[in-house]
Amino acid sequence: MDITLTRIEGGVGAPLGYLTSAVGCGIKNPAADRLDLALIQSELPCSSAGAFTTNRVKAAPVRVSQAHLRKGDLRAIVANSGNANACTGVQGIRDANAMCDAVAKPLGLKRTEIGVCSTGVIGLPMPMMRLEPKFHDLLTGLAPGRGGDVAKAIITSDTRPKEVAIAVDLGTHTVRIGGCVKGAGMISPSMATMLCFITTDANVSSENLRKAVLECVEESFNRITIDGDMSTNDTVLVLANGASGIPAIRRNGQRCRQFREALRWVMLELAKAVVRDGERVTKFVTVHVRGARVHLDAKKVAEAVCKSALVKSSWNGGDPNWGRIIHAVGYSRARIREELVDIHIGGKPACLGGLQAPTPMDELRSIVAEPEFEIVINLNQGSADYTMYSSDLSPEYIDFNRSEYAYWKQARKDGLI
Amino acid sequence: MDITLTRIEGGVGAPLGYLTSAVGCGIKNPAADRLDLALIQSELPCSSAGAFTTNRVKAAPVRVSQAHLRKGDLRAIVANSGNANACTGVQGIRDANAMCDAVAKPLGLKRTEIGVCSTGVIGLPMPMMRLEPKFHDLLTGLAPGRGGDVAKAIITSDTRPKEVAIAVDLGTHTVRIGGCVKGAGMISPSMATMLCFITTDANVSSENLRKAVLECVEESFNRITIDGDMSTNDTVLVLANGASGIPAIRRNGQRCRQFREALRWVMLELAKAVVRDGERVTKFVTVHVRGARVHLDAKKVAEAVCKSALVKSSWNGGDPNWGRIIHAVGYSRARIREELVDIHIGGKPACLGGLQAPTPMDELRSIVAEPEFEIVINLNQGSADYTMYSSDLSPEYIDFNRSEYAYWKQARKDGLI
Numbered sequence: 001m002d003i004t005l006t007r008i009e010g011g012v013g014a015p016l017g018y019l020t021s022a023v024g025c026g027i028k029n030p031a032a033d034r035l036d037l038a039l040i041q042s043e044l045p046c047s048s049a050g051a052f053t054t055n056r057v058k059a060a061p062v063r064v065s066q067a068h069l070r071k072g073d074l075r076a077i078v079a080n081s082g083n084a085n086a087c088t089g090v091q092g093i094r095d096a097n098a099m100c101d102a103v104a105k106p107l108g109l110k111r112t113e114i115g116v117c118s119t120g121v122i123g124l125p126m127p128m129m130r131l132e133p134k135f136h137d138l139l140t141g142l143a144p145g146r147g148g149d150v151a152k153a154i155i156t157s158d159t160r161p162k163e164v165a166i167a168v169d170l171g172t173h174t175v176r177i178g179g180c181v182k183g184a185g186m187i188s189p190s191m192a193t194m195l196c197f198i199t200t201d202a203n204v205s206s207e208n209l210r211k212a213v214l215e216c217v218e219e220s221f222n223r224i225t226i227d228g229d230m231s232t233n234d235t236v237l238v239l240a241n242g243a244s245g246i247p248a249i250r251r252n253g254q255r256c257r258q259f260r261e262a263l264r265w266v267m268l269e270l271a272k273a274v275v276r277d278g279e280r281v282t283k284f285v286t287v288h289v290r291g292a293r294v295h296l297d298a299k300k301v302a303e304a305v306c307k308s309a310l311v312k313s314s315w316n317g318g319d320p321n322w323g324r325i326i327h328a329v330g331y332s333r334a335r336i337r338e339e340l341v342d343i344h345i346g347g348k349p350a351c352l353g354g355l356q357a358p359t360p361m362d363e364l365r366s367i368v369a370e371p372e373f374e375i376v377i378n379l380n381q382g383s384a385d386y387t388m389y390s391s392d393l394s395p396e397y398i399d400f401n402r403s404e405y406a407y408w409k410q411a412r413k414d415g416l417i
Numbered sequence: 418m419d420i421t422l423t424r425i426e427g428g429v430g431a432p433l434g435y436l437t438s439a440v441g442c443g444i445k446n447p448a449a450d451r452l453d454l455a456l457i458q459s460e461l462p463c464s465s466a467g468a469f470t471t472n473r474v475k476a477a478p479v480r481v482s483q484a485h486l487r488k489g490d491l492r493a494i495v496a497n498s499g500n501a502n503a504c505t506g507v508q509g510i511r512d513a514n515a516m517c518d519a520v521a522k523p524l525g526l527k528r529t530e531i532g533v534c535s536t537g538v539i540g541l542p543m544p545m546m547r548l549e550p551k552f553h554d555l556l557t558g559l560a561p562g563r564g565g566d567v568a569k570a571i572i573t574s575d576t577r578p579k580e581v582a583i584a585v586d587l588g589t590h591t592v593r594i595g596g597c598v599k600g601a602g603m604i605s606p607s608m609a610t611m612l613c614f615i616t617t618d619a620n621v622s623s624e625n626l627r628k629a630v631l632e633c634v635e636e637s638f639n640r641i642t643i644d645g646d647m648s649t650n651d652t653v654l655v656l657a658n659g660a661s662g663i664p665a666i667r668r669n670g671q672r673c674r675q676f677r678e679a680l681r682w683v684m685l686e687l688a689k690a691v692v693r694d695g696e697r698v699t700k701f702v703t704v705h706v707r708g709a710r711v712h713l714d715a716k717k718v719a720e721a722v723c724k725s726a727l728v729k730s731s732w733n734g735g736d737p738n739w740g741r742i743i744h745a746v747g748y749s750r751a752r753i754r755e756e757l758v759d760i761h762i763g764g765k766p767a768c769l770g771g772l773q774a775p776t777p778m779d780e781l782r783s784i785v786a787e788p789e790f791e792i793v794i795n796l797n798q799g800s801a802d803y804t805m806y807s808s809d810l811s812p813e814y815i816d817f818n819r820s821e822y823a824y825w826k827q828a829r830k831d832g833l834i
Contacts, residue, residue: 054748055744055747055748056746056747056748056749056751056752056753056754056755057743057744057746057747057748057753057755057758057771058747058755086740086744087740087743087755087768087771087772087773088772089756089770089771089772121740122740122741122743122744123739123740123743123768123772123773124740124773232744232747309726309810309814309815309818310818312815313814313815313818313819314818314819314820314821316815316819317818317819317820318819318820319819319820319821319822321820321821322540323503323504323538323539323540323541323821324539326474326504326539326540327472327474327503327539327649329473329474330472330473330474330475330649331471331472331473331474332473334473335473336473336474337473338473338474338475338504339506341474351504351540353506354474354504354506355504355505355506355540356504356540356541356834361822361825361826361829365822393726393815394815395812395813395815395816396812397726397730397815398726398730398733398810398811398812398814398815399812400730401726401727401730401731401734402730402731402733402734402735402736403731403734403735403736403738404731404736404738404740405736405778405782408778409778412778417773
């Protein structure tokens with residue numbers, strides 16, 4: 001598709017007509033002064049769309065944001081990190097509503113025009129006494145062009161904020177799309193997998209936007225996996241306020257296709273950033289499955305390979321172990337024939353027709369020693385393809401995830417449990 | 418069920434009428450003198466049954482053993498460790514056949530009366546030049562009561578041989594059942610998951626035995642997981658030679674039920690031993706799912722929890738993290754209602770109705786600090802149950818599985834690739 005994207009600065013603050021703000025409340029760590037509460041506001045009415053976790057255990061803010069979206073469009077998003085407000089029952093819903101109310105009234109909006117998101121530890125009540133004194137600063141801090149603070153405020157075990165913004169030329173007008181994302185752990189495909197906020201000054205109807213979001217999520221966030229664990233809080237929220245002055249983008253037109261392509265690019269860029277910043281990740285691996293009989297078979301193979309603990313361990317070790325890859329292909333439940341499977345690593349054949357290929361092992365090892373490489377698995381049975389983005393699994397990941405006891409101790413100290 | 422089991426010594430050599438032998442060929446490590454080739458022979462004709470991996474990539478010995486079982490009963494089993502003879506094409510089938518021929522002729526049996534098994538690295542040709550000079554010693558070494566050597570010869574990354582034998586009183590006669598198993602890595606439910614050999618001197622028809630084996634495998638080996646990776650070589654082979662002198666055990670009679678119960682006990686004992694000796698495992702965790710609407714829902718919940726990298730990391734850290742357990746319950750695709758879920762750890766409530774239970778955290782921590790504990794997840798929606806046996810996932814597991822490069826180097830040295 002013929003579109004021209006230009007990277008610009010500013011993340012979710014880059015599109016016209018958005019104000020953002022972020023403050024530190026001590027939710028992540030009462031002792032440290034880290035940003036952990038963020039606000040995004042559109043200055044104009046806007047269209048909105050969302051995609052949420054398919055986990056049957058849903059955090060309170062997921063339930064509340066879903067309900068608000070059903071009632072109409074959002075105009076602002078409030079989000080915190082450090083506590084997921086998940087498995088918190090009726091009190092959790094009350095706290096999520098309180099977060100909405102705290103920003104809705106001062107902004108002159110209805111509660112149902114606020115999207116609310118939380119990310120962090122599961123099962124502990126929200127420390128609302130830490131948030132409440134900070135809403136004033138959060139609201140007075142609203143300013144244009146400060147998207148970077150939102151990206152910082154939503155991260156948890158991420159090592160860096162992740163944001164992107166682009167300008168895209170749609171004929172008569174240029175529109176901007178900005179986004180930020182947090183990821184790190186509990187990352188596995190099956191609906192958007194983390195918190196992701198995207199703003200745009202394009203003029204798109206809610207229905208049109210909803211369709212574009214679902215399609216783009218399927219080709220970006222649903223294609224990544226770090227540890228195979230799907231979160232209770234995964235949320236993607238997209239706001240489109242038309243501030244660019246572009247006339248409404250009509251469904252199925254040329255501009256609509258270009259806008260979707262640009263949105264897809266932004267989501268894929270953010271999704272890949274999530275994998276690259278996965279918990280204790282050292283490798284970014286793109287797995288292309290080709291030649292499957294049907295799309296679903298290609299997907300099953302990609303997921304089995306990208307989620308296998310043994311395959312991911314070998315990537316961590318820089319071992320071009322095609323035997324472990326084909327063993328995961330075999331148990332994927334896709335219809336495959338062992339004797340037809342080819343596996344290329346970094347463009348070099350590692351396995352041809354289910355057997356060791358003649359490429360010298362040291363040549364393959366030097367490819368897998370790199371921080372990023374591609375694997376192509378050709379089933380040679382049809383024409384369906386699927387691509388996924390995965391990481392290695394490191395001893396440090398497990399070390400890092402051994403205990404969340406400190407959170408419980410803090411919650412006890414705070415009188416929350 | 419009213420049966421009396423007595424533990425006896427001798428593993429697969431304990432039942433009457435079986436000879437065993439094992440030698441070291443240097444397949445595992447040419448420098449070390451470890452047992453890696455084993456033989457089990459029934460002195461009498463016998464019934465036999467098998468269960469095999471459902472991985473679509475099947476090792477050559479799996480294909481050969483399956484073909485032999487379709488032609489009639491087995492009377493001997495030859496098995497090696499150190500090389501899986503998987504993804505080895507036509508040469509792999511030739512090598513598996515050659516292993517059968519090497520023992521069939523001297524024993525006066527047909528090739529199709531031999532079961533053949535391999536376990537070890539995938540994708541490298543069998544180093545037959547190491548096995549061939551040792552078949553003579555293997556055959557002349559056949560003796561009664563030496564099952565322990567077979568258990569030793571089949572292990573790879575296991576830390577210890579695993580075997581069990583029992584005597585069971587079936588009214589007029591006592592019969593014996595002996596078994597050994599190797600496991601350690603690539604252990605995940607969905608058909609038997611490793612090599613397991615079981616001998617018995619009971620008198621059971623092949624059809625009757627086949628049915629009992631499938632039923633017992635379902636309730637033992639299909640209930641365990643270590644790393645969620647299903648091997649290409651998983652095989653359970655059972656021989657029943659009637660040497661106890663007991664009259665044929667008829668289908669559906671009291672003795673048949675007792676025999677099945679005893680066989681199930683042996684398989685479950687071996688399956689649990691596999692988990693306890695999983696690669697770099699420090700915890701043995703029994704997960705009971707109760708109150709599901711249907712059996713399949715209970716199974717989905719148990720598998721999601723037992724395979725979750727985050728849950729397994731928390732077990733490794735001795736963290737009674739019910740939040741991670743319920744998050745896996747949520748993404749299991751079972752029909753669950755968050756607000757009905759109870760989770761007990763070591764008999765103490767950790768989560769009631771989807772919320773934090775009042776049990777002090779330190780009480781739960783002292784339970785999870787133990788090397789073995791039980792978790793009960795009650796969905797409170799019906800009466801279907803499912804139990805699985807799982808382990809933690811340790812940083813050392815990943816370290817251990819980072820590279821199999823040494824095998825490739827050896828194969829290159831041997832002129833095999």
